[in-house]
Amino acid sequence: MRVHVIGCSGSFAGPTGAASSYLIEHEDADGRLWRVLMDLGSGAFGPLQQVIDPADLDAVIISHLHPDHYLDLTGLEVFWAYHSRTDLGKLPIHAPAPLPDRISGVLGRAGHVPDGVKTAPFDYHVLADGLRFTIGPLEIATHAVLHPVEAYGFRITAEGVSFAYSGDTDSCQALDELAAGADLFLCEAGYIEGRDDHFTGVHLTGRRAGEVAARAGVGRLALTHIPAWTDPAIPLAEAREVHTGPITMVRPMDILDVSRSPDRHAARNAQ
Numbered sequence: 001m002r003v004h005v006i007g008c009s010g011s012f013a014g015p016t017g018a019a020s021s022y023l024i025e026h027e028d029a030d031g032r033l034w035r036v037l038m039d040l041g042s043g044a045f046g047p048l049q050q051v052i053d054p055a056d057l058d059a060v061i062i063s064h065l066h067p068d069h070y071l072d073l074t075g076l077e078v079f080w081a082y083h084s085r086t087d088l089g090k091l092p093i094h095a096p097a098p099l100p101d102r103i104s105g106v107l108g109r110a111g112h113v114p115d116g117v118k119t120a121p122f123d124y125h126v127l128a129d130g131l132r133f134t135i136g137p138l139e140i141a142t143h144a145v146l147h148p149v150e151a152y153g154f155r156i157t158a159e160g161v162s163f164a165y166s167g168d169t170d171s172c173q174a175l176d177e178l179a180a181g182a183d184l185f186l187c188e189a190g191y192i193e194g195r196d197d198h199f200t201g202v203h204l205t206g207r208r209a210g211e212v213a214a215r216a217g218v219g220r221l222a223l224t225h226i227p228a229w230t231d232p233a234i235p236l237a238e239a240r241e242v243h244t245g246p247i248t249m250v251r252p253m254d255i256l257d258v259s260r261s262p263d264r265h266a267a268r269n270a271q
């Protein structure tokens with residue numbers, strides 16, 4: 001499994017990159033490559049087209065309905081609805097229930113069908129806490145996390161490797177559960193200690209992300225969702241104070257390989 005970082009800027013698109021969006025790729029036993037897009041925040045539809053032809057997407061999963069995680073679906077909808085190819089079918093979109101109305105609201109239209117076409121281009125699937133579903137060889141589990149709106153983290157597994165994504169959240173039990181023993185844990189660290197202590201129930205700091213990774217025993221921690229006004233070195237240093245395992249700070253266009261963590265499995269086998 002691979003995770004392409006399409007955008008990772010926290011809360012809004014930054015001067016050097018788009019808001020949250022990640023492309024997950026995994027090849028099944030027959031050699032068919034599956035592509036699932038996880039979030040498509042402000043500004044992310046442009047760089048996505050540098051990585052793949054969006055017509056090759058198999059599905060989209062959306063963690064929550066803040067604009068920095070879903071707003072560029074408006075561009076993907078135009079792309080899918082008016083594309084010259086006639087064999088695209090409907091693109092499955094797994095998201096919180098209000099998404100179709102939210103997109104129509106942004107576009108100022110009644111109903112979910114774009115102007116001039118006969119059918120809606122997206123096939124919506126409503127997310128809920130504790131859901132499990134598959135997209136090709138990828139098994140996806142949802143965990144409701146702590147954020148001001150309905151929000152999910154995802155745990156994605158395939159052929160024995162596991163990838164966990166925090167979505168946007170503050171510390172909570174569900175986050176520890178979804179990260180437990182993951183080979184790769186992609187975790188937001190939108191706040192920094194001290195400066196942002198007066199905000200609660202919204203985002204993690206680097207320190208709190210590191211504490212989750214340590215408790216969960218993850219193979220590798222990748223920090224993301226750093227807003228433009230924050231020096232990424234600060235949350236990275238915070239995380240390193242509390243977690244001794246491998247930690248990286250993601251950048252746009254990074255490719256993260258999700259593979260079995262030998263350390264984690266050795267430690268588990270020794271227990």
Ligand SMILES: [Zn+2]
Binds near residue numbers: 010011066069168225
């Ligand atoms: Zn966000």
Ligand SMILES: [Zn+2]
Binds near residue numbers: 064066147168
């Ligand atoms: Zn959010």
